[in-house]
Every structure is written in C-alpha cells, then in structure tokens.
Amino acid sequence: MDVVHSATARAATAEPYTCAKCGYSGVGHAVAIEKATMKQGGLVFGNDRAGEMARDEAEARAWSEAMSDVAMAPCPRCGATDAAAWRSWITRPAYLLNLAIAIVTFLAGGLACSAVLTAANLLSVVCAGVIGLGFIVAGPLLVVLPLVGKRTSTRRVRFEPPR
Ligand SMILES: [Zn+2]
Structure with missing residues (x-):
C-alpha cells in the first residue's frame, strides 16, 4: 500500500x-x-x-x-x-544528495563497463556496455542539469530599475 x-x-x-x-x-x-x-x-x-x-x-x-x-x-x-550565493546553493543538502547519487550512478556505470571485459557471450557484452555507458553519461548529467536549469532561471529574473 x-x-x-x-x-x-x-x-x-x-x-x-x-x-x-x-x-x-x-x-x-x-x-x-x-x-x-x-x-x-x-x-x-x-x-x-x-x-x-x-x-x-x-x-x-x-x-x-x-x-x-x-x-x-x-x-x-x-x-x-x-559567487557566495552560488556557493551556498551548491552546498545545500538537496544538491549534495544529487551529487552523491551522481557519483554512485557514475561508478555503477564504470562497474558495468568493466563487466564487458569478463562477459562470456556477445549479448552480455552489448548489454553491459550499453548500461555502463548510459550510467557513465547519466552520472555527470545529474550534476550538470540542475546547474544549467538554475542558471537559466536566474536569467529570467526581472530587475527594477532595469539597469
Ligand atoms: Zn553590478
């Protein structure tokens, strides 16, 4: 439930x-x-x-x-x-948790890729390779995407006076 x-x-x-x-x-x-x-x-x-x-x-x-x-x-x-505002945003728990997940994902990808070397048949080679590479790419993206998103939203802030 x-x-x-x-x-x-x-x-x-x-x-x-x-x-x-x-x-x-x-x-x-x-x-x-x-x-x-x-x-x-x-x-x-x-x-x-x-x-x-x-x-x-x-x-x-x-x-x-x-x-x-x-x-x-x-x-x-x-x-x-x-810079101080960015530093405090990056070091908040939600982002650090993301960073930890990203590192684990990246390491899991590396592990799957190294399984390619020991895999017995072609299917498991392809399987481990695809999953491994996917995780290796996904790891850094988990860190970069929130940063890019935040940068985009800070650029949408409207200021008064405009300059
Ligand atoms: Zn200024």
Whole structure:
C-alpha cells in the first residue's frame, strides 16, 4: 500500500538586490514552480498528513528557489554574479544528495563497463556496455542539469530599475 502524494506550488517574490561590483541597487522579481512528493506509507504506520506535507514541501521549495534566483542572478548593470550565493546553493543538502547519487550512478556505470571485459557471450557484452555507458553519461548529467536549469532561471529574473 504505497500511496504517494504530490503537490505543486508557485511562488513569486520581489527581493532587494545590491551588486557589490558596480553598486547597482534595485529589486529583482522571480517566479518559481516546484514539485514535491511524499509517501503515505502503510496503513498501520502510515502518515495521514502526507498530502499536507507534500504541499508544505512544494511551497517551501518554490519560495527558496524564487529567492535564490534573485540572489544568484547576474547584475543587470555589469553582469557580475554573486559567487557566495552560488556557493551556498551548491552546498545545500538537496544538491549534495544529487551529487552523491551522481557519483554512485557514475561508478555503477564504470562497474558495468568493466563487466564487458569478463562477459562470456556477445549479448552480455552489448548489454553491459550499453548500461555502463548510459550510467557513465547519466552520472555527470545529474550534476550538470540542475546547474544549467538554475542558471537559466536566474536569467529570467526581472530587475527594477532595469539597469
Ligand atoms: Zn553590478
């Protein structure tokens, strides 16, 4: 009995923005939409607040992404980005967990590829090779894609005044 609750939340925020490089000061507007899922679990030890928790989690994520979008956005006047804001986004638990999964995926790919050398027949050679290469490619993508996505969303931040 695995009931999974999922929720989507949207947050729109206006955060003050100051550039340390050129002294630009204004307000950045960002919008973020985030999803969250929560397992309800079994009937006996199940969590009947799972639906509510999924909504809370989605809301919290959307707000934190919208707010960090502004902090991590390039300055509208000189284009400088705040390295400290990026550093704190990269070192948050959600991204570090992703990094750990990526490393495991990458290693599993390497393991499957090395199985190619010891595989007895052609089919298992092809099988191990395809799976291995897939995992080796998927590992780094798990790290890079969130970064690229974040970079794209920081570029959507609207600034007032525009420069
Ligand atoms: Zn600037």
